[in-house]
């Protein structure tokens with residue numbers, strides 16, 4: 253059956269907008285609007301230079317695994333984006349980086365990669381309790397979820413009610429998820445238990461961590477291949493229905509009309525651009541909370557553990573009275589090209605300022621968090637998007653009932669493509 257080619261606008265070129273543009277562009281004419289001068293998924297990337305050597309660094313560095321992120325991995329494969337395993341072994345320290353209380357490294361075994369204690373120095377009563385609780389969680393949390401025992405519970409409520417040790421809860425789960433979800437401990441505590449369990453029990457702990465081999469820009473380039481027109485430096489101000497079409501007004505006064513508009517900006521930004529006839533969606537979007545944080549790229553080794561043997565590719569530092577940990581990724585361990593170069597780090601939430609001369613770049617990000625109320629709102633938004641004759645669509649990592657990650661962004665774009673009868677060229681997971 254011949255499909256009628258429609259004019260579709262996608263507003264926002266983070267991974268959600270880019271995925272939507274790639275999928276919808278296979279059958280329709282897609283125009284992408286982005287307020288930054290480059291596609292948003294790579295808008296904060298920077299170039300590291302050392303003599304004649306240059307390397308593009310992804311900011312933030314986005315990693316994934318091959319079991320929770322099945323649609324992302326299939327999408328990358330369909331586009332020919334190569335992926336590579338990276339070493340995301342971790343060390344957790346407190347007390348100004350003086351004491352490392354827990355650490356693991358990955359041991360590769362064919363396609364799998366298993367976390368094991370990172371050396372005898374990390375085996376102590378605390379780390380044994382953490383390992384025991386991790387095993388217990390992996391054995392029982394999925395079962396509890398299946399039996400409905402986690403329904404309506406926050407992750408904090410579930411863990412405390414099941415008497416997990418406070419060291420497992422406060423010194424591993426909270427800091428790890430504060431980093432994974434880019435948010436405060438207060439926000440992690442409010443995450444619905446089911447979401448964290450689905451993530452951890454997906455088998456991810458045994459599949460290692462991966463990244464796009466040639467960085468985000470290779471993926472962006474390929475995601476743009478079905479896009480008819482890309483407008484950068486194009487800030488959309490308002491979206492409204494007009495004579496059976498959807499009108500987009502840019503801040504600079506330009507106006508355009510489309511058959512459909514996919515709004516792939518953050519929920520709190522989408523609310524500002526929609527008109528009164530989208531008030532039902534607007535009410536739901538307002539329920540998504542956001543938190544801001546900073547990422548610094550620098551070369552200051554003082555932000556990771558002092559002893560060489562305690563250092564890992566990912567280094568967490570917890571300090572009392574702080575509302576989130578500091579997490580420093582040692583980029584030389586992630587980028588093969590940086591292996592023998594000067595130390596380079598990407599630190600999320602710097603609890604201490606890196607030495608000024610070593611700072612290469614600073615970026616600020618706003619990220620959605622999830623609580624029981626926002627999860628319910630997202631489920632309702634997904635129902636709303638199933639109504640017939642929709643022309644305005646909401647797309648983003650925030651828009652699926654899970655942790656807002658690359659996978660949920662791709663899933664969200666897939667959902668809209670399916671509503672518009674566009675075939676997904678991989679088995680849908």
Ligand SMILES: Cc1cc2nc3c(=O)[nH]c(=O)nc-3n(C[C@H](O)[C@H](O)[C@H](O)COP(=O)(O)OP(=O)(O)OC[C@H]3O[C@@H](n4cnc5c(N)ncnc54)[C@H](O)[C@@H]3O)c2cc1C
Nearest residue numbers: 264266267268287292312314315487488617648649657658
């Ligand atoms: C520090 C950090 C680390 C992360 N690490 C990981 C990780 O390792 N793995 C993982 O899976 N996820 C990670 N994430 C999360 C992941 O990056 C996000 O979930 C994902 O990028 C969100 O994509 P999105 O397309 O939904 O939104 P966004 O990336 O926010 O895209 C929205 C786009 O809309 C544009 N826009 C906004 N307003 C307008 C307007 N008025 N007009 C035109 N354009 C507009 C914005 O400029 C932006 O480009 C991380 C996030 C952060 C902050």
